Amino acid sequence: MAAKTDVTVRKVQTGHVDLLQKVLGTFDENLNIIVHETGVNIRLEGTTVVITGKEEYAALAATVVENLLRLAEQGESPDKGRVEYLLELAHEGRAGDILKLSSGTIAVTAKGKPVKCKTMGQKRYVDCIKKSDVTFGIGPAGTGKTYLAVCLAVQELKQHRVEKIILTRPAVEAGEKLGFLPGDLQEKVDPYLRPLYDALYEMLGLDSYAKYVERGAIEIAPLAYMRGRTLSNAFIILDEAQNSTREQMKMFLTRLGDGSRMVVTGDITQIDLPDGRRSGLIHAAKLLEGTEGVSCVYLTDSDVVRNPMVMRIVKAYEQEEEQMYAAKDRKGAAAEAAGVPQGAEETLKEGTDGKEQ
Numbered sequence: 001m002a003a004k005t006d007v008t009v010r011k012v013q014t015g016h017v018d019l020l021q022k023v024l025g026t027f028d029e030n031l032n033i034i035v036h037e038t039g040v041n042i043r044l045e046g047t048t049v050v051i052t053g054k055e056e057y058a059a060l061a062a063t064v065v066e067n068l069l070r071l072a073e074q075g076e077s078p079d080k081g082r083v084e085y086l087l088e089l090a091h092e093g094r095a096g097d098i099l100k101l102s103s104g105t106i107a108v109t110a111k112g113k114p115v116k117c118k119t120m121g122q123k124r125y126v127d128c129i130k131k132s133d134v135t136f137g138i139g140p141a142g143t144g145k146t147y148l149a150v151c152l153a154v155q156e157l158k159q160h161r162v163e164k165i166i167l168t169r170p171a172v173e174a175g176e177k178l179g180f181l182p183g184d185l186q187e188k189v190d191p192y193l194r195p196l197y198d199a200l201y202e203m204l205g206l207d208s209y210a211k212y213v214e215r216g217a218i219e220i221a222p223l224a225y226m227r228g229r230t231l232s233n234a235f236i237i238l239d240e241a242q243n244s245t246r247e248q249m250k251m252f253l254t255r256l257g258d259g260s261r262m263v264v265t266g267d268i269t270q271i272d273l274p275d276g277r278r279s280g281l282i283h284a285a286k287l288l289e290g291t292e293g294v295s296c297v298y299l300t301d302s303d304v305v306r307n308p309m310v311m312r313i314v315k316a317y318e319q320e321e322e323q324m325y326a327a328k329d330r331k332g333a334a335a336e337a338a339g340v341p342q343g344a345e346e347t348l349k350e351g352t353d354g355k356e357q
Contacts, residue, residue: 010051010062014069020047022072023065030068030083034061037087060087063095074102081305085119088302094120107151110205115151121303122148128295129263134253136241136285137265139299145265146239150199153235153263157217162259163233164217167196168252170243171222193220196239223248232257241281242266243273249280269317 014020024031031042031049038061040053051061064086071078078086082098089095097120105114106126117123122144129135129152137145153165190197200209200218212218223244238244238252241264249264256262266281273279288294301315 006055007053008055008058010058011045012049012051012062012065012069014047014049014072017047019069019072020044020049022077023049023068025078025080025083029080030078033080033083034064034087060090063090067095067098070099071102074099076102081118085302089120106148107155107203109202110208115148117148118144118305119303121297121299122305125297125299126152128297129261132261132295133256133293134262134264134288134295136281136288136294136296137263137299138268138281138285138296139303140267140269140301142304143299144303144305145267145299146195146237147199149237149239149263149265150196151203153237154200154203156235156261157212162235162261164219164235165212166231166234166236167193167200167218167220167239168223168226168237169193169196169239170241170248171224193222196220196237223252226255227251229255230257231255231260233259234261236260236262238262238264240266242268242271242279244280245273245277246280246283249284253284269321 014023025033034040035042038053038057040051040057040061042052042061043050049065051058051065053061064083067086067090068078068083071082076082086095086098089097101117101120101123104123105116107115109115117126121139125135125137125145126148129137129149137149139145150167153162153167156162157165197220204212209218223238234257236255241249243266244252252264253262264281264284266279268279268282271279285296289296
């Protein structure tokens with residue numbers, strides 16, 4: 001007698017070859033990802049997707065295919081990133097959330113391409129920017145913190161809800177002082193602010209960007225040049241804010257004038273401040289949490305929308321940091337159990353190392 005198995009068959013009818021093609025992806029890339037992640041077998045019967053596998057995984061794959069079909073019906077052509085994120089949502093029982101991302105267009109680029117949120121974290125970030133006076137966007141590289149903020153800023157400017165866009169960054173990335181760089185002010189700060197230029201060029205095009213700059217509607221300057229100003233009727237973005245000091249952050253936040261909105265972005269795992277100085281971004285996010293008009297959004301590796309390799313790199317670094325913290329906690333617990341005051345073991349070790357033999 002044959003052994004009973006829990007293999008089941010699920011079918012998803014797409015109804016039209018054009019919709020089926022969008023679900024499949026280029027060279028069946030989307031289906032190949034689903035097969036690889038779930039271990040099911042997928043074949044086609046006309047315009048019907050037939051899924052065979054263990055009940056749990058067949059149901060998961062069917063849910064993903066059904067939501068890909070809904071995205072296709074809304075005019076979207078899901079790509080690899082969309083499928084991978086949809087699989088992640090499906091594992092959490094939230095596959096339907098993907099439709100919330102497809103329905104809203106944040107902005108349109110100079111070439112007519114619609115800009116949409118690609119993750120729920122990004123959507124939460126965008127929603128907070130729209131409703132808050134000050135928004136902190138904190139997360140790893142590749143999560144779209146700066147790009148989405150610039151997109152929203154350009155929309156506000158085009159729709160005359162603000163009079164200008166002000167973009168700023170602390171100029172500390174390479175450990176160089178502005179005075180040692182050749183050229184005038186603009187030429188000195190350009191290398192530090194290049195990512196902001198790139199986002200503006202994509203949203204406005206070179207000609208429109210130049211016109212906005214010429215009439216003073218777009219200003220890009222290092223953080224140090226914000227001191228003493230009141231920034232009214234403006235959309236203000238402080239990028240790479242993890243490299244601002246506590247004093248600089250206070251100075252920047254208190255520049256907020258009437259009719260203005262601020263977005264502060266940064267990655268607290270990539271702090272380049274010298275001499276172990278505390279990041280103003282970390283301090284401000286904790287200090288202002290819960291303050292009326294202030295929102296703080298933490299993006300994670302799940303929100304990385306660059307090359308998938310970036311997500312794997314971020315995860316690897318996060319795992320290493322978790323292991324380091326765990327080891328530190330174990331060391332502290334062992335010292336406490338031995339009756340050694342916290343931090344004293346370091347002092348004792350240093351004293352021992354310094355003795356003459």
